[in-house]
Amino acid sequence: MKYYIYLSLLVGSILVVNQHTIAQASDSQTEQFQNRIVDSIFSETLNESRDFWVRLPDNYKPGNDEKYAVIYLMDGFSLESTLEAVYSNYWGHYLPHMILVGISNRSNRTRDLTTSQVKMRRGSAMDSETGGAETFTKFMEEELIPYIDSKYPTMAYRTLIGHSYAGLFTINMLVNHKHLFQNYIAIDPSLDWDDQKLLKEAKEKLSKESYEGKSLYVSLAAEQLHMWNEEITMENIMDDSSEFTLFARSIIEFSNYAKSQKQNGLNFSWKVYHEDLHGTVPLPSIRDGLIFLFEWYQFKSPQKYNNPETPLEELVSLLKKQEQIYTEQFGVPTAPMIDEMLNGYGYMNMQMGQPEKAFMFFEMNIKYNPTSANAYDSMAEYYESQNDKENALKYLNKAYEISGDDYYKERIEALNKK
Known part of the structure; x- marks a missing residue:
């Protein structure tokens, strides 16, 4: 098939136009992923059904021997278009072909993603169940991941992405279940949860255990560090001791500590997004996070x-x-x-x-x-x-x-x- 090639020397990318498949190319522009499956399994662990979607790479062909790394996205139906936008623009030079899996957390989200039980949060009574992260981890390890591996051509190279409570869940997965994933992106994680309980546990483990072969990217949305005090900035926030800054201070404390623990082998990076709010930070975080996690994949010379x-x-x-x-x-x-x-x-x-x-x-x-x-x-x-x-x-x-x-x-x- 005839291709016309245009090169960008700065990034080494190639734009390929295939005249035989030009109609297919037009279709794929409107729907970037042709191989999208919505599925669900009944979880004995959760005693309920759980929805998820799977997007297979554009080059996937049934019966092909090729195996793919997998990205698991928490809040998958909410952040689906975000991950799709990043992945569809960066695969090739920056990212390999991968299988994407988006897990629904539309029901029982607080229960499934928080790491300990609390009755009160930020001065108010909790109106939902809490502390089910270990149970949800069991569902992923014993039911969801084996199901995906049995049905699709996966390799045991997995990336986990989570935002907010799901970011808390993501860091808990690294700290307490690091055998399940190689890569982690924790977006504005709720490390203030339960008086920083996981943060304290993470600092203990990061100082003593090996995280060789693991990579973590953490982000912080800093447009609104304090709910109402505009004088709070990144330069003085750690001097504040109020409940209003505990969320951001927890992320900063964790990130500074993780960065300092060179001996544990963790490949770690974090970034403050000064122009983003909690709700807008997933897009740049997923982009920068995936590029960081797969830095080794990018072409040499x-x-x-x-x-x-x-x-x-x-x-x-x-x-x-x-x-x-x-x-x-x-x-x-x-x-x-x-x-x-x-x-x-x-x-x-x-x-x-x-x-x-x-x-x-x-x-x-x-x-x-x-x-x-x-x-x-x-x-x-x-x-x-x-x-x-x-x-x-x-x-x-x-x-x-x-x-x-x-x-x-x-x-x-x-x-x-x-």
Whole structure:
């Protein structure tokens, strides 16, 4: 399939326009994720049904051997469009293809996400159950995650995202159940809960336990640090001892402490969002958090791939190093680039008159995506460019065999007439 490639040397990204699938591309612009499933399971642990949605990557194909990392999003139906906006804009260079799972917390939210029982909060009686985080964790560990793993092509590389009470839940998951997830994003977490009970427990564990291989990103919305006192700023908030600043002070105290505990191996970062409120901070937090958590995924020396002067041998070496990084992080053999990028660089090098490099990228795409009709079609175009009709037909026939798409049949017929 013919691609036209435009490169940005600053980020090494590739825009690919496929004329055969232009109608599909238009559809995907209005609905970024074509593979969205809404599901539910009855939980014996919770004694109730729990709804969730699953979004499969754009390159997902039933029967394909490829496995995917998974993002679990608390308050999934409320924050679905937020995660979708970030992920759809950053996969490729910044993020791998992943399976997204959004868990409903529309009912019994306070019960399920808070880490201890309280009767009073901020001077008022609680009007809902509290302290069920451990029970909800059991539901996730023993029911939801096994269900997702049994039904979808997942790898055991998971990221958990939570906001507010769900941010409290996320930090509790790291502190007390760190075997379940590799990555955590805690957005404006309610660490003031129950007189900072989890904060105190977290400080104790962060000082003594190992968190090697774990990453945590924490955010704080600082537009309104105090409910009514505009004189409270980030510079003087820790001098205030009122209930009105306890929420923000708890996040700051936790973050400063976590940053100081270098010996535990936790990959930690946090950020204050001065222009955001509690309700607006999820969007920038998810963006910055995912980029931080997957910093290792971003290409090393992207300019080398774009530079026509880079020798083939150096490109091969760079790809091997990238593959090694991905494989070490994910724990399973992983291609050094997603299929769209391998394909795109193949066409780019064809256009630049570098057939050996083009062949290398197309060949690697077939190696890692042996059930992709598009990968074989791209190799067929390579052979057409080299006036090798026999091999072009060989790869077109393979593309047609895999997909049954009449497009490839028409391409075969047209090539046979030449």
